[in-house]
Amino acid sequence: MRGYVKVFVFLVVIMATVLSGCKTQPTEQAKPAVGGKLTVLCTPQEDWCVALTQKFQADTGIETNYVRLSSGESVARLRAGKDNPEFDVWFGGPADGYMVAKNEGLLEPYVSPNAAVIPDALKDKDGYWTGIYVGALGFCSNKKVLDSLGLPVPTSWQDLLDPKYKGQIAMAHPATSGTAFTAFWTVVTLNNYDIDAAFTYYKSLHNNILQYTKTGSAPGPMAGRGEIATAIIFSHDCVKYQEEGMTDLVISFPKEGTGYEIGGVGIVKGAKNPDAAKLWIDYVLTAKTQELAATVKSFQLPTNPDAKVPEKSVKLADVKLVDYNFTKSAEAKKGITERFDAEIAPAPKE
Amino acid sequence: MQSLSLNRSLREYRRLASDWTLLLGLVVVVVFLAVAIVWPLLKILGVGFSADALALYRKYFSSPVYLRIMWNTVELGLVVGAVGTLLGFLFAYVQVRLDVPLKKFMNLMALLPIISPPFAVATAAIVLFGRGGLITYQLFGIRNNLYGFRGLVLVLSLSLFTVAYLNLKGMMEALDPALDEAATNLGANKWAVFRTVTLPMLIPGIAGSFLLLFVEAIADLANPLVLGGDFTVLASRVYIAISGEYDTLAGAVLSLILLVPSLTVYLVQRYWVSRKSFISVTGKPSGRHQSIRNPLVRWGLFAVVMLISLLILMLYGTVVVGAFTKLFGINFDFTLANFEFVIMGLGSQAMGDTSAMSAISTPIAGLLGMVIAWLVVRKSFAGRAVLDFVAMLGIAVPGTVLGIGYLLAFNAPLKIGNNVLLPALAGGTALAGGWIAIILAYVVRSVPAGLRAGVASLQQIDPAIEEASISLGADSSVTFRKITLPLIRPAFFTGLVYSFARAMTSLSAVIFLATPEAKIMTAQILNEVDAGRFGNAFAYCVILIGLVLAVIGLLYVVVGTSNGVERDLGRAR
Secondary structure, eight states: OHHHHHHHHHHHHHHHHHHHHHHHHHHHHHSOOTTOEEEEEEOSOHHHHHHHHHHHHHHHOOEEEEEEOOHHHHHHHHHHTTTSOSOSEEEEEEHHHHHHHHHTTOEEOOOOGGGGGSOGGGBOTTSSOEEEEEEEEEEEEEHHHHHHHTOOOOOSTGGGGOGGGTTOEEEEOTTTOHHHHHHHHHHHHHTTTOHHHHHHHHHHHHTTEEEEESSTTTHHHHHHTTSOSEEEEEHHHHHHHHHTTOTTEEEEOOTTOBOEEEEEEEEETTOSOHHHHHHHHHHHTSHHHHHHHHHTTOOOEESSTTSOOOTTSOOGGGSOBOOOOHHHHHHHHHHHHHHIIIIITTOOOO | OHHHHHHHHHHHHHHHHHSHHHHHHHHHHHHHHIIIIIHHHHHHHHHHTSHHHHHHHHHHHHOHHHHHHHHHHHHHHHHHHHHHHHHHHHHHHHHHHOOOTTHHHHHHHHHGGGGSOTTHHHHHHHHHHSTTOTTTTTTTOOOOOOSSHHHHHHHHHHHHTHHHHHHHHHHHHHSOHHHHHHHHHTTOOHHHHIIIIIHHHHHHHHHHHHHHHHHHHHHOOHHHHHHOTTOOOHHHHHHHHHHHHOOHHHHHHHHHHHHHHHHHHHHHIIIIIGGGOOOOOOSSOOSOOOOOOOHHHHHHHHHHHHHHHHHHHHHHHHHHHHHTEEETTTEEEEOSHHHHHHHHTTHHHHHHHHHHHHHHHHHHHHHHHHHHHHHHHHOOOTTHHHHHHHHHHHHHSOHHHHHHHHHHHHSSOEEETTEEEEOOOSSTTSGGGGHHHHHHHHHHHHHHHHHHHHHHHHHTSOHHHHHHHHHTTOOHHHHIIIIIHHHTHHHHHHHHHHHHHHHHHOOTTTTTTOOSSSOOHHHHHHHHHHTTOHHHHHHHHHHHHHHHHHHHHHHHHHHOOOTTHHHHHHHHO
């Protein structure tokens, strides 16, 4: 019997510790304390999310929590929580996703005083989202693997269709990842907005794809480890992996032209902590905050003209960019991702 | 005739009702099962058979791509079931029937997967045996493609075969050696004995293991997501439908399709295989098994099992080494950065949340399992079999399906008119930050293990002991507490250990339920693996394994006796 008293005490102690732990969260949430709390939906690389939320919390005293989700997943989550949102602010990820969210009424407009310095091309005219970084899409290849396959570094979208690449290319799934959608829309743009032509291209490319990942940047480390020859990812992510020690990686760009992203930030409609959310936006638009990215090896180009451009960053002037129309892409996004998911991603390879 | 049986069941209920603790126990169990299993499943059925859904079925069943995906799912289940059962059988046979060195080591390697998170093996396999793998490429220069069917079979078999091992080991130990001796005395050689006596006796165990592995393999959403390549299965389609589009309709329809093979297999196992059982255990078997002497068989089997054990050791060794390595396979410098990232980042919240939710669910699942076992074995009332069946659904329904059911059932408050009957339990704005739904899911997934262990051990205890207690004036609750519980203590302990390990390592059932307030470690590990930050993923795995081991150790100390734990675990599954 004494054994059972011990068990009971043990369980009670565990339950008590645990309950005391979880009780603090809901009660604090219930308090409408000004600037007490902030929940960020964070789309860039995880280490940037960590660095930024911790710095923000330290500087403002606002208890800041985040969940990292890819762009497509983020919109899906915001849609799911439309009536009772769990997030206050969405940070990072291509503007296409923000345009979709804006069109679906998932965002709240806010023009930060700090947004004045941001060029007009890099923010929504109605203030639903503001650009925080820019980066170009590229090919991130493992030189050693390319050599062993007898392939040159790819410099064109057509290069990737070479049968020698069979099972040697990876990209993310456009339904979950904004990176992959940017890649898709780039090909649409190159074909004069002919979506069917882009599908034809990705159907052929499908034969060379090893795996569609969940997160946009994920193919980068696959290339870095020699699992594949080429990853279709944002070039700044490739720089990050090079800097982190994946030294076989080389960056190249398609000569036809490549897409780019404007990473956005916006307030979630019906946010529980709107004041903290506004403060967050003011905060991330400052030059000082944007310079933080490079400290965690995120080499996107800052949108604030006063922020120092990291030496390692890929300069847009060196790359041929397509005329990426974020309004058009947002309108077509849902149809494209659904069609991609139905027709391409699960299809067997030839 | 009918009125007679109706009368009898009415009488039974009246007898139950006269004992209020018993009644309370029954009510708690029924309410729990109704809310946590039946309601979510009904929700899936409701959505899955709506008018919109029918069009989707038509689409899926007429599309060669989706038919292929369904076949892939079944094929994966069949092959993993077969390979995993074979592995379990080999390990168990060596353990029980061979007199060879290093058996303790092999036993440990076979048990390791039970406490390990779902991606440990997959990630380690990629860095060791993938195209850029340390062994395949850097040692032998082979660019081995691990993505796809082969890789999934390797990873899933090695992660899941523990179930088969424990099951078959328990069964082999329980076989009476007298049978073998009798056969030998009648002139049969060892091979004939194995073929005509041992193997037929093990058929239920082999079939049972195969079926359990089948269900686990087709329910797995995580490994196909990171290692599937162009081999797509239903579970990962469910994940993309929900996370990419939040398309609950497609999620529910795919879940229902996934539910069909799982439930079929479960029913077959329950009502057909168990009936084929030859074994009737009456106490401990007498005598000792004769070891196999044939050196070819003995050392051949030893070599095979030893090789696989070393493979497992290598895979988990990679997890540990990788956790302290900058970039495994590229830069082997020692670093603590992975741990720093995991602990300083949001890892610590995920660790805290997951451990706390697991710790809360563990005693609940343990107690519920024992109470249901006791009700099922000791009490007679109509609906007893239904109770057992519904409780066991927690394991027969794939985790992914359960997760979708929870999403549909608990994401919005349940209202009748304007009155809130049940507030939202899942999602970011739910009651208690979404903790309740996750804890419920953990409990549901863990109850079957404790239940089976409890049933097995109660059936071996003479009810006369409990009846004596009742005769002496104790009521049901005192009897349960003072007589029954101490007698089934090893089973209870097994239930606790298993519940905790299972909760900490589960992913499919809870991945859709994670919120900013309730972060789940395995979901974080999925993020790290998917994003290719293997060092962080390894660090997470090491911490998770450490936490599970620490709690099991603590439970050993407090609840005591490791006696029969392994055996019961085997039965539990």
